[in-house]
Amino acid sequence: MANGRDRVGPAPPRARPVRRARRRQLVLLRRRRLCVAEDFTRYDRHAVGGIRRCVGLVRRTEALVYLLRLGYAAA
16 A cells, blocks of 8 residues: 555655754844944844835825825815
8 A cells, every 4th residue: 555654765864953943043143233223222234124114115105195185185
């Protein structure tokens, strides 16, 4: 019967331990450079980029809402 348990041949290669991958991830996190904000709090550079994108999106949205209000006020 071919139920997967009676295979012939070498066993499939085993996956690497999760610990090694986690250790590598921690090393990469430590290597990330930190930015220091005006209030001297430290931020990850990647987090700063995300914050800037969100702030830009909010500003653009506020500008669009302002223009819509002007349009409705003029109508």
